[in-house]
Amino acid sequence: MRPRDLVTLEFPRLLEALAGLARSAAGRQRLLSLRPTTEPAEAERRLALLEEVTALGREAGRPPTADVPLLAPALAAAAPEGAALEPRRLAEVAEVIGVARQVRAWLRRDAARFPALAALAEALPPAAEVEAAIACTLDERGQVRDDASPALAAARAVVRELRVELEARLLRLVRDPDMAETVAENYVTVRNGRFVVPIRIAAAGTVAGVVQDRSGSGETVFIEPLFAVELNNRLLLAAKDEEAEERRVRAEVTALVREHAAALATLEDGLAAVDALGAAGVFADAHGCTRPILGATEV
8 A cells, every 4th residue: 555545545534533533652653654464364363353452342442561661771871791781771671671570460461252362471481580589689679678778778888877977077166156156057068069068158267177168158168077078078978889789789680681682672662562553452342343344355
């Protein structure tokens, strides 16, 4: 069929209407790229799927697809050896796997009555190992868990202890009644990655330490007292240890993503197909569409 014939039949408008019912970007892309087939077997396959998804959708609701992120950025970032995906990318991979697990169960809900849908579930390969590894790495906020590794838990404990000690000692300083005329405000802050206290510019010379910053007004300087220098140094090194161990943990999980990249790409494509099919089922049900009978002769 020529492109202009499709335009005459307003086929692009139909695809846009279908795409508007999809839940994911991949599903929308798949629908917008859909073209009629001239192969009877392929036409029958598509019609069987549409008939089944419409029928099951009336009983159990449409397939539980979702507006999942595209995996291409995560898979591309994971490809180089030694790469370490950012937590948000790992969370995206886990989200897609989780949705696929639910969709797979939906497709297999009644294999005897809906065999075409059950067969479609095979296009969603399980990635339980990757999903489990990410679950053991990220918390509910999508951040790397303290217990992702014993070394990370230990490193973070050291960071917390040093931070608490630093803040406590600096707070005692700014709240000391003898420092009332010296301290600009009673709080502890961070400048250049180091804990400091705000000191009035006029009294800056009375506090032994390292000036790390100055306020916009110029009335306050942020000083790192001498006793805090060593603690800040230790905190900085401990934070570097934490950062290195967190990256190692992420790299380990990323290696699993890289190992299963082909399966994850197949899974994403399968999800897009189910999302597109679900949108078509919603459209068919809403408009009272029925399955046509295909003849062996051309019209």
